[in-house]
Amino acid sequence: MTVKRKKKGGFSGGRTVTVAFSLCLLAVVTMIGMYTVGKSDQQQKELEQKVAEAEREAEAREQAQAEAEARKQQETEEESVQEETQEAASGSAARDRAGEALADASQQESAEDGTASVDGAELESEFAQTDPAGTGETVILDEAQAAASAEAASGQAALSFSPENDQLLWPVAGNVLMDYSMDKTVYFATLDQYKYNPAIIIQGELDENVMCPAPAVITKVETLEETGLTVTMDIGDGYEVVCGQLKELPVKEGDTLQAGETVGYVSEPTRYYTKEGCNVYFEVRKDGESIDPMSLLQ
Numbered sequence: 001m002t003v004k005r006k007k008k009g010g011f012s013g014g015r016t017v018t019v020a021f022s023l024c025l026l027a028v029v030t031m032i033g034m035y036t037v038g039k040s041d042q043q044q045k046e047l048e049q050k051v052a053e054a055e056r057e058a059e060a061r062e063q064a065q066a067e068a069e070a071r072k073q074q075e076t077e078e079e080s081v082q083e084e085t086q087e088a089a090s091g092s093a094a095r096d097r098a099g100e101a102l103a104d105a106s107q108q109e110s111a112e113d114g115t116a117s118v119d120g121a122e123l124e125s126e127f128a129q130t131d132p133a134g135t136g137e138t139v140i141l142d143e144a145q146a147a148a149s150a151e152a153a154s155g156q157a158a159l160s161f162s163p164e165n166d167q168l169l170w171p172v173a174g175n176v177l178m179d180y181s182m183d184k185t186v187y188f189a190t191l192d193q194y195k196y197n198p199a200i201i202i203q204g205e206l207d208e209n210v211m212c213p214a215p216a217v218i219t220k221v222e223t224l225e226e227t228g229l230t231v232t233m234d235i236g237d238g239y240e241v242v243c244g245q246l247k248e249l250p251v252k253e254g255d256t257l258q259a260g261e262t263v264g265y266v267s268e269p270t271r272y273y274t275k276e277g278c279n280v281y282f283e284v285r286k287d288g289e290s291i292d293p294m295s296l297l298q
Helices: 002-108 120-127 143-158
Strands: 128-130 138-140 176-178 181-188 193-197 200-203 209-211 216-224 228-236 239-247 262-266 279-286 289-291
Touching: 216 239, 228 262
Parallel strands: none
Antiparallel strands: 128 138, 176 200, 181 193, 200 279, 209 262, 216 228, 228 239, 239 262, 239 279, 279 289
16 A cells, blocks of 8 residues: 555656646746847847938938038029129229220310310320321320221211111201202291202200201211301211201210210200291201202101
């Protein structure tokens, strides 16, 4: 009886040991698995963090590069604006110097106004000197005056007028007080006599603007007893236009005008036209001979 109990107790103890060992082994495996899983999760999080940091660094570099390019472009534009401003300033200064030179030259030119003239020897002493070689040639010292003379010469050479293709502008918008008449005499009310009239007398208002009738070069400015301050203009191909009864001329001999530009202003009439009132004396010549202006006015 005693022996059988001992055998039974030994078998039960072996099972207990086996179960305990198995449980320990399972616990170890579980712990290893949990450690491995936890470590994998941590590595995954670290990897994701590194990727996020790399992306932020890349975005920061791209933003810095974009800002650098924007600053470079802005600096380039500012430099371009500064260069253009400097060029414009240089061009303006050059034009101002040229304008001053032309103004100085213009003040030295001779302009006949009926009351004053400039001595030719003084003009020559200021703008030209005798060739030291004794050739008798003159050397022009004022380049601005030479340029102005060349411009006037080129403008005069380019003038062209054809009655078949061109027409003249009216110098003022007024009624014709006296018609052109060179084949018979007409009555002059102020003079109370009949005589030939080589021009048309156009009614005007005092201080009214008098327009240039066609592209022209001013060839003569003079004060005459009958027509007062008078301007003669070359319009090309042997044609000339004469405008009288003017004042306050903004032009001088040698100036080039375009059609419609101001020649002068209507003045008080001379004593030859007091009854006719303020007017513009308008004469057209072909090769020095007066012709009827009415056939050429538009």
